[in-house]
Amino acid sequence: MSGYLPPIRQEAGNKLSAGSERESAILTVTEVASALRCSKAHVHNLINGKVHGTSPLPSLRLGRRRIVRRESLLDWIERNEQSAGYAMIRSSPDVDPVDA
Numbered sequence: 001m002s003g004y005l006p007p008i009r010q011e012a013g014n015k016l017s018a019g020s021e022r023e024s025a026i027l028t029v030t031e032v033a034s035a036l037r038c039s040k041a042h043v044h045n046l047i048n049g050k051v052h053g054t055s056p057l058p059s060l061r062l063g064r065r066r067i068v069r070r071e072s073l074l075d076w077i078e079r080n081e082q083s084a085g086y087a088m089i090r091s092s093p094d095v096d097p098v099d100a
């Protein structure tokens with residue numbers, strides 16, 4: 001998945017169609033949510049560092065708005081994809097395994 005970000009469609013304004021050759025270097029929270037296939041609220045949680053097991057998503061603040069550079073999103077995906085292999089649940093030494 002390195003370097004790949006699915007085509008993003010904007011709902012209003014300068015529409016970017018799925019087949020558009022022009023890709024925006026700046027993404028809105030709605031566009032990031034579409035690319036990650038999650039809600040806008042979840043993207044805000046990612047930006048604010050509230051999602052366990054992932055690093056905060058880099059963003060820029062424009063007043064109340066948040067925007068994300070496409071390159072930052074791709075780098076963030078790459079970093080979190082690589083670190084996902086190291087997240088393991090450790091067994092507690094104080095708890096005995098239960099016989100099934």
